[in-house]
Amino acid sequence: MSLFSNLLNLHLGNKPREDFFTEIVAYFLSLNNDILLDWLKHYSIIGDDKYSSIKISTQQEHQALAIHTEDSRLDIVVELSTGLTTDVIFIESKIGSKEGWEQLKKYADILSNLPNIKHRILIYITRDYDPKEEIKTPAFNLEPKVIFYQLRWHQFYARLQQHSTDILAQEILIFMRKNGMSTTNQFSSVDLLTMVNFNKTLHLMKSTLNEEVQREFKLAFGGVIKGAASMTQWRWYSIYIIYTKFSGDNLWCGLGYFNLNPDTLTEYPYLGIFLEVSASFGERPKIIESMQKVINDKPRNVEY
Known part of the structure; x- marks a missing residue:
């Protein structure tokens, strides 16, 4: 190294x-x-x-x-x-x-x-x-x-x-x-393996976020934005999630796959859930305080 x-x-x-x-x-x-x-x-x-x-x-x-x-x-x-x-x-x-x-x-x-x-x-x-x-x-x-x-x-x-x-x-x-900064347009064996398995992987991700998971998500958070999980998310934000919003665009919750485009071969995607609050939202301090209480109560495997 x-x-x-x-x-x-x-x-x-x-x-x-x-x-x-x-x-x-x-x-x-x-x-x-x-x-x-x-x-x-x-x-x-x-x-x-x-x-x-x-x-x-x-x-x-x-x-x-x-x-x-x-x-x-x-x-x-x-x-x-x-x-x-x-x-x-x-x-x-x-x-x-x-x-x-x-x-x-x-x-x-x-x-x-x-x-x-x-x-x-x-x-x-x-x-x-x-x-x-x-x-x-x-x-x-x-x-x-x-x-x-x-x-x-x-x-x-x-x-x-x-x-x-x-x-x-x-x-x-x-x-x-x-960190992959020397790479040109040459395909590696890992790239070829990704091509072969891409559709299978995408199908599994869709399946795991559909039906039962969406039903539980709706019960917990009140709804799911239609068509939330998309390839646009994957491309631009390295995520593939379902989500819903509260108070307009001020607070939202997402569930799904994160870190889908890791920077090195030693990093892996992970399944997670998150809450995000707008920096301009007036209730932001109260929401953050509530989030911190949840983290303190359930500290294991929590990223924030």
Whole structure:
């Protein structure tokens, strides 16, 4: 196991893998500006400008613009200066998760509003296939313009392999392989096994959530949203559940399968039930207090 995997495993609770990897890569690139520039030039993101200063920061916070509903926190911000002009690159990194609601649009708005910038560049880099063909470049018809690029982490992995004599680079490569970030479009034996058994597995999941289970769920929670369990859930949220809502969209309960797209071969899906309350709901503190009482009374095998 890599050094970074060992360090991440020391973190209690849910492991902040995306933030953890962001910090690793940003630190490595801050020490190896030549590798950063080589990567950006290889994909024609920057030209041959002679930069005299390169600044890399992570988790940079920006106050919400008037058209936004909340503040933003950027994964990586790269500032490239020639002494006369400055280029700014926002990098949004995803490993297992998907883009938040209009997240890239919001970041593009922030970029476009930065003063005294020559080139404004937004990079969306993912482990998994998450096409953003609807985002043209320049992005979102903003003025000043924001240039958008979409990359995959396996492309960065391929470039980094050319610098594998560096010990830190070797550790990053090991971490990326372990977390499926070096994978291209080649099928493995596990992938083929999944194809063969997919329909059988899906049928079993449907069967176990139908009839008797739905009847008990209705008795306990008052109903089931029609057609709740769907492949859309599986694709976007790694779940396959039946659910119902209370107080409009403020409180809801779900039962079914979770973690259906695990990040490593050592993780497995699990069957569970959960309650979720909206952050804006006025009764949220009371509901959370009640949930905590249930957890305290039934502490075994409870995740929250």
